[in-house]
Amino acid sequence: MLFNSYLFILLFLPLCVCNFYSMERDWRHASNLPYRAGRAKQWLVAFSFWFYGFFHLRYLGIMLGSIGFNYLICTGILKARKKAGANLLLAAGVAGNLGLLFYFKYYDFFVGNLNALFGTNLALKHILLPLGISFFTFQQIGFLADAWRGEVKTVLQQNGRPGDRVSLLDYTLFVSFFPQLIAGPIVSFEEMAPQFFRIGKREFSWETFSRGVCLFVLGLGKKVLLADTFGRAVDFGYGNLSSLSGTDAALVILFYSLQLYFDFSGYCDMARGIGRMFGMEIPSNFDCPYRSAGPTEFWRRWHMTLNRFLTKYVYIPLGGSRKGTARLYGNLLLVFLISGLWHGAGWNFVIWGLLHGVACMLERIWQRGKDRSSEKMGPVKRFLSVAVTFLFVSFAWVFFRAPDTASALALFGRLLHGGFALPAAGICEGFQLSELWYVCKILHLDRLPGSFLYLCAVFTLFSLFLVFRGKNAQQYAERFTPKVSNMAALAVLGCWCVLSLSGVSTFLYFNF
Amino acid sequence: MQRFQKWFAGFLILLLTGLLLAGGLVIWVDPFFQYHKPLSWFPYLVDNQVYQNPGLAKNMEYDAVLLGSSMTTSFNTDWFEEVMGLKTQKLSYNGSYPKDLANIMDLVFDAKQDRVKAVFMAVDEGTFSADTEETKFPITGYLYDKNPWNDVQYLFNKEVLLDYILRPLADPKDKSDWAELYKPWWTDEYYSKATVLMYYTPAKQREEPLPADYFTQAVEKNMTENICPYFEAHPETEFYIFFPPYSILYWNDVRNGRELEAVLNRISCMARRMLAYDNVHLFSFLAEEQIVCNLNNYADELHYHKDVCRYITECFQSGACRLTEENLEQHLDSLEKLVSEYDYDAIWDDWYDAAPRFYEGRG
Numbered sequence: 001m002l003f004n005s006y007l008f009i010l011l012f013l014p015l016c017v018c019n020f021y022s023m024e025r026d027w028r029h030a031s032n033l034p035y036r037a038g039r040a041k042q043w044l045v046a047f048s049f050w051f052y053g054f055f056h057l058r059y060l061g062i063m064l065g066s067i068g069f070n071y072l073i074c075t076g077i078l079k080a081r082k083k084a085g086a087n088l089l090l091a092a093g094v095a096g097n098l099g100l101l102f103y104f105k106y107y108d109f110f111v112g113n114l115n116a117l118f119g120t121n122l123a124l125k126h127i128l129l130p131l132g133i134s135f136f137t138f139q140q141i142g143f144l145a146d147a148w149r150g151e152v153k154t155v156l157q158q159n160g161r162p163g164d165r166v167s168l169l170d171y172t173l174f175v176s177f178f179p180q181l182i183a184g185p186i187v188s189f190e191e192m193a194p195q196f197f198r199i200g201k202r203e204f205s206w207e208t209f210s211r212g213v214c215l216f217v218l219g220l221g222k223k224v225l226l227a228d229t230f231g232r233a234v235d236f237g238y239g240n241l242s243s244l245s246g247t248d249a250a251l252v253i254l255f256y257s258l259q260l261y262f263d264f265s266g267y268c269d270m271a272r273g274i275g276r277m278f279g280m281e282i283p284s285n286f287d288c289p290y291r292s293a294g295p296t297e298f299w300r301r302w303h304m305t306l307n308r309f310l311t312k313y314v315y316i317p318l319g320g321s322r323k324g325t326a327r328l329y330g331n332l333l334l335v336f337l338i339s340g341l342w343h344g345a346g347w348n349f350v351i352w353g354l355l356h357g358v359a360c361m362l363e364r365i366w367q368r369g370k371d372r373s374s375e376k377m378g379p380v381k382r383f384l385s386v387a388v389t390f391l392f393v394s395f396a397w398v399f400f401r402a403p404d405t406a407s408a409l410a411l412f413g414r415l416l417h418g419g420f421a422l423p424a425a426g427i428c429e430g431f432q433l434s435e436l437w438y439v440c441k442i443l444h445l446d447r448l449p450g451s452f453l454y455l456c457a458v459f460t461l462f463s464l465f466l467v468f469r470g471k472n473a474q475q476y477a478e479r480f481t482p483k484v485s486n487m488a489a490l491a492v493l494g495c496w497c498v499l500s501l502s503g504v505s506t507f508l509y510f511n512f
Numbered sequence: 513m514q515r516f517q518k519w520f521a522g523f524l525i526l527l528l529t530g531l532l533l534a535g536g537l538v539i540w541v542d543p544f545f546q547y548h549k550p551l552s553w554f555p556y557l558v559d560n561q562v563y564q565n566p567g568l569a570k571n572m573e574y575d576a577v578l579l580g581s582s583m584t585t586s587f588n589t590d591w592f593e594e595v596m597g598l599k600t601q602k603l604s605y606n607g608s609y610p611k612d613l614a615n616i617m618d619l620v621f622d623a624k625q626d627r628v629k630a631v632f633m634a635v636d637e638g639t640f641s642a643d644t645e646e647t648k649f650p651i652t653g654y655l656y657d658k659n660p661w662n663d664v665q666y667l668f669n670k671e672v673l674l675d676y677i678l679r680p681l682a683d684p685k686d687k688s689d690w691a692e693l694y695k696p697w698w699t700d701e702y703y704s705k706a707t708v709l710m711y712y713t714p715a716k717q718r719e720e721p722l723p724a725d726y727f728t729q730a731v732e733k734n735m736t737e738n739i740c741p742y743f744e745a746h747p748e749t750e751f752y753i754f755f756p757p758y759s760i761l762y763w764n765d766v767r768n769g770r771e772l773e774a775v776l777n778r779i780s781c782m783a784r785r786m787l788a789y790d791n792v793h794l795f796s797f798l799a800e801e802q803i804v805c806n807l808n809n810y811a812d813e814l815h816y817h818k819d820v821c822r823y824i825t826e827c828f829q830s831g832a833c834r835l836t837e838e839n840l841e842q843h844l845d846s847l848e849k850l851v852s853e854y855d856y857d858a859i860w861d862d863w864y865d866a867a868p869r870f871y872e873g874r875g
Contacts, residue, residue: 487519
């Protein structure tokens with residue numbers, strides 16, 4: 001199930017939230033806290049299974065298997081009396097998780113490369129990749145590492161629980177909690193478990209709930225109204241690479257940067273908003289990343305929880321920046337190589353990751369001995385740094401979006417050799433939204449020359465404003481004061497989003 | 513009441529009111545005709561076959577239906593009432609495959625049971641070797657099934673509201689003529705030999721001829737799964753089926769592709785299967801020289817003028833061009849002779865042929 005679906009918005013979420021609170025605050029069992037908390041958590045777990053199993057029942061089986069395996073390993077680690085036993089269990093746990101990820105995500109990539117390299121003819125499996133497998137696998141690897149380090153024990157003890165065991169229900173909820181299940185953020189036990197432990201003991205807050213609703217609607221708007229609109233132009237561009245002009249290629253590159261940001265950050269906003277509806281705080285994953293003045297800052301603001309994971313569990317254990325310059329650069333490249341592969345099994349993702357790794361490395365070299373704080377930059381220097389970073393990130397996204405490296409290079413080829421021309425009709429068509437037809441009609445804009453460009457231009461400028469100057473959705477949701485105006489505006493936006501979830505495809509009928 | 517509690521209550525009331533209004537408006541006007549007959553005063557825009565045909569099949573009043581590809585879109589359904597006395601509903605799917613025909617027949621017979629007096633259907637022989645499950649366009653399941661829950665995609669749909677309810681109200685001149693649904697945009701001037709030749713690119717020459725039985729198995733399968741079951745299940749319904757008159761340029765492509773024998777076998781196979789049923793009236797206009805050899809009847813190598821459609825309608829009544837088991841071989845022979853012996857090179861000698869259209873002005 002997706003957040004941006006009728007089923008989720010009109011049935012799943014209201015049902016889940018209402019019954020969760022009725023179980024948590026069940027007056028018939030007012031004095032029986034463990035019963036109320038247990039029921040409420042079971043309800044969340046059951047709904048999380050429905051949420052995930054809705055994609056494919058097989059996916060649910062894989063997730064349940066993964067949860068069972070990791071639960072056994074973590075119980076072993078928590079109970080281990082000798083460090084060597086814990087080490088062995090951690091190694092087995094990490095290997096098991098990576099093995100699962102390798103089988104479902106990387107097997108074909110690996111075998112395909114073997115075949116290409118050695119001329120072998122090993123069969124590909126064409127396995128359907130279970131959604132969110134990278135998220136819940138990394139989350140559990142992090143959890144095992146935390147258990148091994150003793151951090152899980154500390155969290156348990158701080159919350160008045162025995163430090164040598166996690167309840168299966170709490171663990172299952174930690175992994176499967178549906179708001180963060182398929183697109184992150186990658187949460188840690190330390191930040192989620194104490195919140196789960198408080199279920200049943202908390203006071204319901206209308207303020208937290210309303211701010212959650214607000215963030216959900218804003219995220220939904222980013223996804224449905226902005227990302228999907230840019231997505232239509234991007235799909236056209238990548239589907240018609242050979243016929244793109246240089247202008248089209250530039251627009252496709254820009255539009256994909258906007259699409260990806262609104263899509264991913266919109267989904268994370270929705271996840272955080274839903275979390276708040278349950279009275280829980282899910283960590284932030286985006287902080288206006290395109291306003292970054294360098295690649296390092298970009299990675300502090302983009303997909304922050306992945307960056308946090310890789311820093312904590314890969315970069316720092318490898319020595320980080322403490323073991324000399326050569327090792328620092330090596331570690332940086334390795335972290336970004338892993339980041340690239342985490343995002344997808346393909347050489348284009350490897351290239352994308354390494355591009356960012358090299359950019360971060362160059363930035364470190366450039367800034368060596370200088371004051372690193374971009375906050376202290378003058379406005380002109382900061383403007384230029386932001387512009388250059390955005391350009392670099394956008395160009396790198398080409399490798400991320402293109403189906404393969406050859407297509408990415410073909411798009412760059414069109415950018416350089418396609419020449420200048422007005423944007424293709426296929427690029428602008430996706431922006432001709434039905435609701436804006438009336439605006440154009442009333443203002444007679446449709447009679448002006450080049451009218452098909454206006455909506456595309458308005459959308460792009462508005463989105464660029466949001467990205468570079470506008471208020472962050474999270475900040476808005478955290479700070480807004482309840483007024484009739486924002487209540488009405490949000491209700492209209494919510495309606496608009498729900499009504500935009502489905503459309504009417506038009507077909508060209510000229511064919512026989 | 514807390515400020516945020518009030519805020520959320522107001523938000524929820526507004527949101528639900530907005531959604532209920534939107535859904536209510538869709539149910540009331542029902543531009544895809546899923547729940548009721550069209551409102552008499554509303555200027556409906558009917559331009560989307562995949563989305564609107566299911567509702568038309570379910571909720572319109574009719575005695576007969578006209579099914580098929582774009583070969584049927586130029587028909588005026590009033591002619592069927594005038595000539596045959598049958599109130600007919602057009603349910604064309606441009607480029608339709610046999611599975612598209614089966615899908616819409618399912619809806620028609622499901623809605624009207626045994627009250628369908630006649631089915632008029634164009635069969636494009638070229639599509640009958642497709643996969644039996646292939647449809648021209650993806651089917652919008654929620655409009656074709658009986659599950660009321662997935663109708664949410666219709667009820668809360670911005671484009672239904674804006675493009676099919678508000679836009680027709682704002683611009684009622686676009687309203688569709690019920691008798692001429694889905695009619696092509698070509699005006700009379702487009703029906704000329706010069707236009708046809710301008711946009712025509714002959715198919716490439718093939719070196720090896722296609723085996724004669726190349727299509728037979730697929731055709732048999734399509735007839736067995738998608739067409740014949742309806743003849744059997746509805747003996748009370750008369751099926752008027754016709755092979756449409758493609759222009760001679762279509763046959764030029766068949767000849768260039770060296771597939772004439774295979775195509776003739778395909779037609780023969782289809783015809784034999786259909787002629788086995790008493791409630792099937794089969795017509796073929798494939799070899800009607802006055803139509804197919806006069807490119808002024810066409811807007812491209814396939815699509816003929818509505819005057820030709822009028823003639824076809826009259827043939828359903830008069831029985832002209834009807835195929836029977838007795839004349840089938842003779843018909844295929846004349847088609848083969850026409851295609852094999854026609855002087856194709858002469859077509860390009862005179863782009864501006866002044867020959868009048870067949871049945872000119874009758875449509």
